Amino acid sequence: MKNKKYILLILIIIILLSIIFIYLNNRPYNYTSQLLDQNYEIVYDKVNTNKDKVPHININSEVATKINNEIDKMYEEYNYFSPDGFSYNYSISKNILSIVIKAYVVKPESTHYDIIYKSYNIDLKNNKLLTNKEVLNKFNITEDKMEFYLYNKFLNYYNDLIKNNYFTEKQCDFNCFLQNKNVENLLDDNNYYINNNHLELYKNFNIFTDYHEEKYFNEESFHFIIT
Numbered sequence: 001m002k003n004k005k006y007i008l009l010i011l012i013i014i015i016l017l018s019i020i021f022i023y024l025n026n027r028p029y030n031y032t033s034q035l036l037d038q039n040y041e042i043v044y045d046k047v048n049t050n051k052d053k054v055p056h057i058n059i060n061s062e063v064a065t066k067i068n069n070e071i072d073k074m075y076e077e078y079n080y081f082s083p084d085g086f087s088y089n090y091s092i093s094k095n096i097l098s099i100v101i102k103a104y105v106v107k108p109e110s111t112h113y114d115i116i117y118k119s120y121n122i123d124l125k126n127n128k129l130l131t132n133k134e135v136l137n138k139f140n141i142t143e144d145k146m147e148f149y150l151y152n153k154f155l156n157y158y159n160d161l162i163k164n165n166y167f168t169e170k171q172c173d174f175n176c177f178l179q180n181k182n183v184e185n186l187l188d189d190n191n192y193y194i195n196n197n198h199l200e201l202y203k204n205f206n207i208f209t210d211y212h213e214e215k216y217f218n219e220e221s222f223h224f225i226i227t
Contacts, residue, residue, distance in 0.1 A: 042097065043090045047075070052086040055099055061127050067120050071101065074118060078103045084113055091195045095125040098194040100202055112214070115222060117202035119191035135192045139199045139227055143187055150186040153224060154178065167211045181205040199226040
């Protein structure tokens with residue numbers, strides 16, 4: 001009889017521990033208390049040198065771990081090519097943690113550096129990495145509307161380059177221009193950054209062509225203020 005009671009007690013304890021474990025692992029991430037803690041760094045410098053600042057997301061979750069691993073891999077790959085600068089910015093807007101990374105990369109076969117951007121937008125409340133479409137939805141922007149916005153931005157670049165005698169329309173039409181930019185799809189290579197509740201975009205595209213367009217473009221050319 002005592003053995004049965006002992007076994008029953010053990011089973012009850014196991015069940016209770018299982019319930020507590022499931023609760024602790026499935027409860028919402030308590031980001032609000034951490035954000036209020038001035039001593040808590042939700043993002044800190046994993047690497048900090050004269051040229052490089054590499055971010056680390058200070059959240060114990062599968063999503064954060066995956067992103068941190070991606071960032072580390074990106075830094076290792078960039079550093080293999082050329083250590084010309086790796087930096088980041090981050091912002092917290094309501095429950096969204098947004099990080100944008102900028103790297104200067106010189107590949108062995110190249111005679112110039114490329115600027116590469118990469119962004120991450122994390123819903124802290126639901127502990128989820130947002131897709132580009134989900135980010136746009138938060139600002140009530142459709143993909144069609146974003147595509148139209150970028151089409152006009154690149155068209156303005158194109159017309160201004162013609163105006164400044166980089167090439168003629170006969171030499172390179174607008175489709176040719178987009179091809180030279182490696183912009184096959186205006187919604188590809190878009191890195192959205194939510195900065196203090198405003199939407200910004202860092203878009204990767206090529207500026208080095210036979211028409212020496214690198215003299216026209218600068219770093220701000222890759223940066224678009226959406227809202």
